[in-house]
Amino acid sequence: MKLTLSALTLAAVLSTGAQAQGLSYPATRKVDQVDTYHGTAVADPYRWLEDDNAADTKAWVVQQNQVTDQFLAAMPQRLPARRIYTELYNFERFGIPFREGGRYFWTRNDGLQQQNVLYTAKSLTDTPQVALDPNAMSKDGTVALSGVVPSRDGKLLAYGVAGAGSDWQTWKVRDLATGQDLPDTIEWVKFSSAAWTADGKGFFYARYDAPKAGEALKGANYFQKLYYHRLGTAQADDVLVLENRDDKEWGFGAGVSDDGQHLLVTVWKSAGSKNGLMVLPLPKGAFAGGKPQAISLDFDAQYVPVVTVGQRLIVKTDKGAPRGKLISVDLKNPAPAGWKTLVAEGPDAMTGASAVGGRFLLSYLHDAATLVRVHAADGKALSDVKLPGVGTAGGFGGHWNAAETFFSYTSLTTPASIYRFDVKTGKVSAFKEPKTAFNTDEFETRREFVTSKDGTRFPIFIAAKKGLKLDGSNPTILYGYGGFDVSITPAYGVTAATWLKMGGVYVMASIRGGGEYGSAWHEAGTKLKKQNVFDDFIAAAEWLVKNKIASPATLAINGGSNGGLLVGAVTNQRPDLFAAAVPQVGVMDMLRYQNFTIGWAWATDYGTSKDSPEMFKALLAYSPVHNIKSGVNYPAVMVTTGDHDDRVVPAHSFKYAATLQAAETGPAPKLIRIETNAGHGAGKPTSKIIEERSDILAFFANTMKLEVK
Structure with a gap:
């Protein structure tokens, strides 16, 4: 009927x-x-x-x-x-601090605030100041920060906002001294952050084309493109850095190396963990045009850039190592034949890698609980980070020449506390420990x-x-x-x-x-x-x-x-x-x-009904909508x-x-x-x-x- x-x-x-x-x-x-x-x-x-x-x-x-x-x-x-x-929700919560341009940044929620607030301070003992409060951006609290990226000198903040739980983001730039936004506005961003050039004159980001009248952004009809935005210019004048019209599944993640001399582009296809990796020189920390060159575009493994040290790029990969390893790539001759293993695959899965204080901090999962190991610049194992217990730790970001990093630790019955790790001494000290009911x-x-x-x-x-x-x-x-x-x-x-x-x-x-x-x-x-x-x-x-x-x-x-x-x-x-x-x-x-x-x-995980009779049969066999059993309680x-x-x-x-x-x-x-x-x-x-x-x-x-x- x-x-x-x-x-x-x-x-x-x-x-x-x-x-x-x-x-x-x-x-x-x-x-x-x-x-x-x-x-x-x-x-x-x-x-x-x-x-x-x-x-x-x-x-x-x-x-x-x-x-x-x-x-x-x-x-x-x-x-x-x-x-x-x-x-139980009403307790003070903190994000993991990071340092940029002589400033510390971290998020805080006093307990029942609709959205977390971004704070900044010159030192860890200073009274923090509000850098950005998304709660003031909407009456119902549905506008949220999707990302924050300070410029290298710590004077400007590129930030993304999203509303009503959408993946679509709008990016703006705030002058941290005045608290005012610059005219720069970036639209149609999804699944992307921002990456400043070292000279502070602009940033890289990825976006989709705005839909034409009467059209909607669905499926693969539209594809992501990587751009460079120069401060003070209209988005329409942004420089196209990278696209692939022959493979519309390509998406881009951009990062600028610690020394500011290279743009590092991870190329993703679908939602799988296998990706491509490309690099573009940035002479004197500035973008002068040009197209990124491939380190690998085989999409046969995961390639996560960690740090550049001179002309060597350190990469976390599972190429030939299902549990992960660290390799060194010569940027002057990046062919796979010249890749060198810095930290070999071990018995546990390597889930993260960062480079702080001239050392590598490698995160592993041992039966689904975190272990963090410290390695020297040459890959030699030095020590483990002393964690509070068997649980989950995350963070450990920072710069190659920094003396410290921060991480969070939590377990099923322990709220996340924030810790400072002194890379040289190995000392772990509490930064913020929440009090909860x-x-x-x-x-x-x-x-x-x-x-x-x-x-x-x-x-x-x-x-x-x-x-x-x-x-x-x-x-x-x-x-x-x-x-x-x-x-x-x-x-x-x-x-x-x-x-x-x-x-x-x-x-x-x-x-x-x-x-x-x-x-x-x-x-x-x-x-x-x-x-x-x-x-x-x-x-x-x-x-x-x-x-x-x-x-x-x-x-x-x-x-x-x-x-x-x-x-x-x-x-x-x-x-x-x-x-x-x-x-x-x-x-x-x-x-x-x-x-x-x-x-x-998501086809990398699921396959699609169009792929083959075998794939269709497998999907139909478990698809929740298609397998509800009438006559069964x-x-x-x-x-x-x-x-x-x-x-x-x-x-x-x-x-x-x-x-x-x-x-x-x-x-x-x-x-x-x-x-x-x-x-x-x-x-x-x-x-x-x-x-x-x-x-x-x-x-x-x-x-x-x-x-x-």
């Missing part, structure tokens, strides 16, 4: 599935849309929901939110969960190992109150991601802390598809091997049940973006194993994801998305929720929570974070009958 807009808005027509479940879901009309892939016909009855700007889609969003709001408002756990979340002494984290379906072993991190009773009755959240070389390591988050304080157990799984054990680990969870990711996550859930941490009645799963895909796929494959599932901003339609915004870039599901998400478009979640509601999946609720004026999550204001995440926890608690006081 095709409904008019007025009927869709007003009629209380229920699908058969909704009636069976006892909830009055809005009726979602179906269309006769069928696509053929390699000779196989696949129905797509909710194709119309892909147009999130259409009036009937907007009306559907309003109706769905009404149902969800009514359900959430009736939960006795909602207000207590929000109170606890707010209490969360009592870390009451809880503990332990690392366990799970064996997957095919015998692969991987770690999980379990945070719980000390003295946890192992009888299977503990309300437990299992979180995962499993993709795009992203490592899941133990780190404090208010969501986990709130759940722990509510009386639950929080578990993180470091599964295949991530970067916890190097490039081979990542590749083992991609394309035709993607099922390994789901098998690992299911194995983690089964381990929790077997070891009586939880039971199917007390186990919930959660993940976002690629992790939303994980939750959707696993819910379909093992609906009997979970009490509740919340996929956030998930990639749910695996046959069409590449058709929207940046979706085409599902756990309680609450899908979350944002109506302005221009990375994983909301159509994924819309179609998945509509399909769930129309199917016969038992009495448990099948809801969708759609955040308005919000995107993928980056830059989301504090108030929206608290509301959304506390609702998720309350939904879990309500499902598992956990009382919250």
